[in-house]
Amino acid sequence: MECAINTHVRTLQKKDIKWYPCALLYRRFFFHQAPTVIHLYHAISGLSLAAFNFGTQLYHSALCVLVQFLMMRLMGRTITTVLASFMFQMAYLLSGYYYTATEEYDIKWTMPQCVLALKLIGLSFDYYDGGQEPSKLNEEQKRSALAKVPSLLEVIGFSYFYGGFLVGPQFTLRSYQRLVKGELTDCPGQPPNSVIPAMKRFSLGLLCLVIYAIFSPHYPDSYYLTDEYDAQPFWYRCVFILLWAKVILYKYVSCWVIAEGVCILSGLGYNGLGQNGEYQWDACANMKVWTFETTPLFTGTIASFNINTNAWVARHVFKRLKFLGNKLLSQVTALAFLAIWHGTHSGYLLCFSMEFIIVNVERQAQALVRDSPLLTRLANSSFYPLIYLVQQFIHWLFMGYPLVPFCLFTYDKWLRVYSSIYFCGHIFFFTLYLGIPYLRKVLVPRKERSEKKED
Secondary structure, eight states: OHHHHHHHHHHHHHHHHHHHHHHHHIIIIITTSOHHHHHHHHHHHHHHHHHHHHGGGHHHHHHHHHHHHHHHHHHOSSHHHHHHHHHHHHHHHHHHHHHHOOSSOOOSTHHHHHHHHHHHHHHHHHHHHTTSOGGGSOHHHHHHOOSSOOOHHHHHHHHTOTTTTTTOOOOOHHHHHHHHTTOSOSSTTSOOSOHHHHHHHHHHHHHHHHHHHHHGGGSOGGGGGSHHHHHSOHHHHHHHHHHHHHHHTHHHHHHHHHHHHHHHHHTTTOOOBOTTSOBOOOTTOOBOHHHHHHOOSHHHHHHHBSHHHHHHHIIIIIGGGGGGOOHHHHHHHHHHHHHHHHOSSHHHHHHHHHHHHHHHHHHHHHHHHHHOHHHHHHHTSTTHHHHHHHHHHHHHHHHHHHHHHHHHOSHHHHHHHHHHTTTHHHHHHHHHHHHHHHHHHHHSOHHHHHHHHHO
């Protein structure tokens, strides 16, 4: 199984790398062309590469793009369009998951389809927002709102744009329109000076791929299901999860960073001037690699990982549930959506339910440290390097804990692993959840607690 997965990863990386010549051709021959010509180039190049990778299964994505366009054209800027788009795209994706599901990680048409589903649902939201009063929209919605219905060619070019078709990142049609108009450049009227920034991301992606290729054979998913793993001491089983999690995530990091390089090369990654007056190329960044490597916090890792997908869910699910009047319920719904979007296996649901528990316990713990003078002094003392190491051990051990069902998929597999480590993650976080209120009574002065209640 692990050999097959490694083969899939190498195949995926080759597909990512193939997009670079498309970006170079765009810069050299199409940057100054009319929008219709550029849309046609993006549509033909994206469709050709999709057909090369997935053959006749290309019709799945083509059908969804066509249906999405027809819904916008025929149903107009209505909430019905948004709901119909959401239900159709998700139903089609979930049907694909159901009929193609196996117990292994496979590269098939559903992989780019899950990226496309979000892109098309987001398109319906942006089209709807374009018909609303500006006063009813936040700044993010104003930037992405569409003034008019796009043409079919424009939607196809946007959907099959080579920089985001296979593994993302997510971007709006407005960003794509700015790319086509030649606005996403640091040299007005000329292709952007983005070759070096793109090559830096490409090189970093290759480095992550090398790390994964070297170490992943030593930490295979299949080892969890062996009698040898069950026979190991408890501490060894836990440390294996920690090291396995660190290695397995490089599979995703390498894909996203290499794909980001394509977006930077084309100009889609252009993000204006930063605070230091330097041009930024992180508009399509799906990874903050330095933060990912150094943060001791679960929320820090989540914020640095699959950034654009998380931003999409925050923008189109979490924030649009504001009418519920319950932030916690909005968070649960957003995570449930993410679980279903990933697939129909029970492991996804368990993974994101654990994320909900871990994130909320960590926030309570951070508030406790912030409000307790004793813990604040300790966190700022010379002991912090030691505290940081302990944090990192706990952080990566329990980052790996929810990743086990995410990667093993099915109930019988992840239950075997959790049983072998005595559900230590559940016990640890539920104990903290129940214990932190009592620790607050001991470690937080009464005045601080009173002010907190008033807030």
